[in-house]
Amino acid sequence: MLKIAVYGKGGIGKSTTVSNMAAAMADKGLQVMQIGCDPKADSTILLRGNEKLTTILDLVRTKxxxxxxxxxxxxxxxxIVCAEAGGPTPGLGCAGRGIIAALTKLAEKGAYEKYQPDVVLYDVLGDVVCGGFTMPMRPGYADYVVVVTSGENMSIYAAANIATAVQQFQNRNYAKFAGLVLNRRNVKDETAKVQQLADDIESKIIGSIDxxxxxxxxxxxxxxxxxxFPEAPLTQQYRNTGRSNCDQL
Amino acid sequence: MKHTASIISRYTADISGVCSALYELGGMTVMHDAGGYGSLYATHDEPRWYDQDSLIFVSGLTETQAILGDDQKFLEDTIQAAQRLKPRFIALTGSPIPMVIGTDFPALALEVAQATDIPTFGFNTDGMHPYTTGIDQALTAIATRFCTEALPKTPNLTVNLLGVTPLDFSVNGTVSALTESLAAHGITVHSNWAMYNDLDALKKASQAHVNLVVTTGGLGVAKLLQQRFKMPYVVGMPYGPALMAQAVTAIQTADQTGVNQSILNCTKGADTYFIGETVTTMSLATAYQQATGQGSRVICPVDAQSGLLTENELTAHDEDDIRDCLKTATTIVADPLYQPICPASARFVPLPHEAFSGRIYHDTMPNLVTDFAPFLQSLV
Structure with missing residues (x-):
């Protein structure tokens, strides 16, 4: 089982990228599980059509x-097995702690044993802002961390922060940094800037999406x-990115 | 109201369970907390505190450290203390604040172990689970780490007592009396998990023939030792001569067949209610039935899905639920702090329980192994 936590600056296109990677992997015959770790609870929306999904924390709240x-x-x-952690009442509680509670509940209920996924993708909200958002990279959860970034400065800054956090946690046996996915915004010198980031953090670009x-x-x-659009060149880019991730298997 | 106790006490929490279970084993236990829980444990939950040394510390977590997620001071203090005191092992326990900020105790334990070369356990205790889960976590961790070798069996019939802490048995001679009583029936206690024994005794647990699980806190160890060494276990605390005789037979049967046994066999009766920890209270109800022929109802407020309960037992956790259960009771056997929610018409038989009322009734806690007959007399 390959377990990947995907991080990146808010609004950079993580959920879209992760969902497309998940679909590409599923097309290859892999059993995929995608877990949204964001109070917005919209990570898997493109994978499940209009099928309603109650978040894990809503279930905990009501039942x-x-x-x-x-x-x-x-x-x-x-x-594709879709789950959404959900979050606390807006403006209250602790979203990070909510992620911990939701992922713990998913494991307690035997999700990994029942579905036996080949690949688990944790789509994590924004930056590693507190302890809760490191949960997907803790032992027992993701083996690898992938960061989605564009060439925009704020996105690169966030990606560097996440890479630093992953590096700091190496002596705790947390997930390893697998690489960057370049989700292009067509900014000037975009490839060079992201490649510079990859060099600085001693990593690599493992996928590129136009x-x-x-x-x-x-x-x-x-x-x-x-x-x-299965025949589109863009689809092939998602397939290539998914394959790069699966090379970790 | 759910999850609210406005009149009665609450059972002590998982943190105390860990500390109590490890108290005599020569390790060093650090509670990661601002300080309040250390006082609670020392003052209310640990009757050995003033008479027996143990390396129990509180980290003194500050608001700033919590907000900033600063684990470094906790790590440095723990490592420094361990390097000076050289404990056999280190246990890190959480409390509500670390739980809320998502402190990863197994990861911190890894860092401490790497720095000190001392086996270190990280327990994700949070003060929101009952003490029984803490005992279970602590003893299971000890067995997982230290009981790795299948040693030759003892020539005579021996048992390990599993799940023994003052939280359930106080320090009033109950455990010693149990050991002596088993010896009188030809069964030697090989190790005691975990009172009156050190870590070396526990390491040799696989030499025993059978495990005797006397509280739910010992169930996890029993299952682990069975998985590792095919050791069968018997569940029950043998109160009174009849139940002791049954326990002896069950231990012999388990030894001969390798099949787990239980001496818990209390049937449903309408009027008499027992409240307390699952194994000890079901044992008491069974002993009561053997002596009187009367069934009873057992309420197990701290049962954490032990798998031991039948349809005859109730798992009410909340004050209102327990009060509802007791409406028709004519006799209630429970810790004295339950009495205010018991119907005035019911006869109340006090049975102090350290995990519920702490030291308040410490001096009057009965030794039900030696004094079962007078206790029964007070009941009937």
Missing amino acids: QDQFTLDEMVRLGYKN RSDLIQSAEELGKTVVEA
């Missing part, structure tokens, strides 16, 4: 522990690009 694994997940495109209107078009259809 304490009296709910089943089946209530926590939905099977989406090509049987900026394209197809992403928006697919979202309007409620689908990933991989599902909506």
Whole structure:
């Protein structure tokens, strides 16, 4: 089982990238599980059409522990197992602690044993802002961390922060840094800037996604690009990125 | 109201369970907390505190450290103390604040172990689970780390007592009396998890023939030792001569067949209620039934899915639920701090329990191994 936690600056396109990677991996016949670790709870929306999914923390909120694994997940495109951690009441509680509680609950209910995924993708909110958001990179969860970034300065800054955090946790047996996915925003010298980042953190670019209107078009259809436009060159880029990740297997 | 106790006490928490279980084993236990829990443990939960030394510390977690997620001081203090005191092992325990900020105790334990070369355990205790889960975590960790070798069996029939702490048995002679009583029936206690024994005794647990699980805190170890060494276990605390005789037979049967046994066999009765820890209280109800022929109801407020309960036992955790359960009771056997929520019409038989009322009734806690007959007399 390959378990990857995907981080990156807020709004950089993590959920879209992760969902397309998940779809590409599923097309290859892999059993994929995607877990959204964000109170917005929209990580898997492109994978499950209009199928409603109650977040794990909403289940905890309303039913304490009296709910089943089946209530926590939905099977989406090509049987991708979709789950959303959810979050506390907006403005209250602790989102980071919520991620811990949700992932613990998912494990307690036997999600990994039942679905036996080949690949688990944790789509994590933004930066590693507190202890809760390191949960997906702790032992027992992700083996590798991938960061999605563009060539924008703030995105590169966030990616560098995340890489530093991963490095700091090496003596705790946390996940290893696997590389960067360049999600292009067409800024000047974008490839060079991200390659410089990769060099600085002694890592590499493991995937590159062009900026394209197809992403928006697919979202309007409620689908990933991989599902909506399987023959598009952009789909091939997602497939290549997914394959680069799977090379860790 | 759910999860609220406005009248009665609450059972002590998992942190005390860990500390209590490890108290006599020569390790060093550090509670990561601002300080309040250390006082609670020392004052209320640990009757050995003033009479027996143990390396128990509180980290003195500050608000700033919590907000900044600064683990460094905790790590440095722990490492420094361990290097000076050289404990056999180190245990790091959490409390509510580290739980809320997501402190990763197994990861911190790894760092401490790397720095000190001393086996270190990190327990994700949070003060929100009952003491029984702490005992279970602590003893299971000890067995996992130190009981790795299948040693030759003792020539005579021996047992390990599993789940023994003052939180359930106080320090009033109950455990010694149990050991003597078993010896009188030809069964030697090989190791005691974990009172009156050190770590070396526990390391040799695989030499014993059978494990005797006397509280749910010992169930995890029993399952682990069975998995590793095919050691069968018997569940029950033998109160009274009849249940002791049954326990002896069960231990012999387990030894001969390798099949786990239970001496818990209390059937449902309408009027008499026992409240307390699952194994000890079900044992008491069983002994009561053997002596009187009467069934009873058992309420197990701290049962953490032990798998031991039948449809006859109730798992009410909250004050209101327990009060509802007791509405029709005519006799109630429980810690005295339960009495205010018991119906006035019911006869109340006090049975102080250290894990519930701390030191308040410490001096009157009965030794039910030696004094079962007078206790029974007070009951009937």
